[in-house]
Amino acid sequence: MESHLEKQNRDVLQKSFEEMISTLPKENCWGFSEDQYQYQGFWFTPRFLQGALSAQQQFQAQPTDIILCSSPRTGTAWLKSLTFATITRTSYNDSTTPLLSKMPHDVVPFMEFDHAQFSTNRHLGIPLLATHLPYSFLPRSIIDSGCKLIYICRDPKDTFVSLYHFIAGHCKSQNTQPIQLDEAFELFYEGVSMFGPYWDHVLGYWKASLERPDKLMFLKYEDLVEDTVLYLKKTAEFMGYPFSSEEQQQGVPENIVKMCSFDNLSGLEVIKTGRHRETENNIFFRKGKVGDWKNYLTTEMAQRLDQRTLQKLSGSGLSL
Numbered sequence: 001m002e003s004h005l006e007k008q009n010r011d012v013l014q015k016s017f018e019e020m021i022s023t024l025p026k027e028n029c030w031g032f033s034e035d036q037y038q039y040q041g042f043w044f045t046p047r048f049l050q051g052a053l054s055a056q057q058q059f060q061a062q063p064t065d066i067i068l069c070s071s072p073r074t075g076t077a078w079l080k081s082l083t084f085a086t087i088t089r090t091s092y093n094d095s096t097t098p099l100l101s102k103m104p105h106d107v108v109p110f111m112e113f114d115h116a117q118f119s120t121n122r123h124l125g126i127p128l129l130a131t132h133l134p135y136s137f138l139p140r141s142i143i144d145s146g147c148k149l150i151y152i153c154r155d156p157k158d159t160f161v162s163l164y165h166f167i168a169g170h171c172k173s174q175n176t177q178p179i180q181l182d183e184a185f186e187l188f189y190e191g192v193s194m195f196g197p198y199w200d201h202v203l204g205y206w207k208a209s210l211e212r213p214d215k216l217m218f219l220k221y222e223d224l225v226e227d228t229v230l231y232l233k234k235t236a237e238f239m240g241y242p243f244s245s246e247e248q249q250q251g252v253p254e255n256i257v258k259m260c261s262f263d264n265l266s267g268l269e270v271i272k273t274g275r276h277r278e279t280e281n282n283i284f285f286r287k288g289k290v291g292d293w294k295n296y297l298t299t300e301m302a303q304r305l306d307q308r309t310l311q312k313l314s315g316s317g318l319s320l
């Protein structure tokens, strides 16, 4: 139970946070109920920024932690389910895994939103956490502890289309009006998107993965779609939970891939009817396809975004 003094302290902190964000550059968040604010080069809604600052102050990483990092809509939930199923494969089987009854975001918590769950999950021996924070925002203890990070990214065109639909779906469930797709496109192009500029988010992790390849694994959604079993095996190895040759003979990696497939997860009752915070779970699972941007972007839009990507990633050695 919170004491009077604790409440007073919380109110003071809240007030100073509100004063601080009122000084930041502000933009519409594509019709989302809150605006977004630019802080140290990246865009956040107030709730996410507050979560980021509080994680920076309080989060204590353990060397055994494995942090799944991503921009929104690049395959976070999929990566959560694949890694969770891999790490817990001796504790649960295909019919007992919590992945069948819970949304992946409720199984692997987000560092910046779900502080309270960390100790519980670690206590259960599950070292997985997730974050949408840019690399430069990660709490110092993550770098100092030497824990492992896995980053997933995606073609900016599909990321944009997926993010637009996610926000539009969210607006619908909140009875608010999303902005038009071409308006959102211009904002995304200018870097004004949740946790964006998207390219800067990707580049921060890309550069870190080049500097510390043993600590940061860099994945692309498209590669994961193309050969899920291969990348699952690589990921398991990186995390320190490799599949033994016996497990490989028994088809354990293939079973995990099947269990975590878009068709399987999106068909679950919890995904069809449940909610994660104020968002319906089914909004998180849309099509799970590579190249769906072709159904929404004009050739000119696609070329502009490709051009932007080339320019932003130029000299980095990365292509998307």
Ligand code: A3P
Pocket: 070, 071, 072, 073, 074, 075, 076, 077, 078, 158, 161, 162, 163, 165, 260, 261, 262, 263, 265, 284, 285, 286, 287, 288, 289, 292
């Ligand atoms: P689309 O909107 O293109 O369908 P995130 O989890 O980071 O929010 O990413 C969401 C994207 O991943 C959505 O893309 C969603 O459909 C897709 N996705 C979710 N679960 C998936 C799975 N099991 N396999 C492949 N893609 C998945």
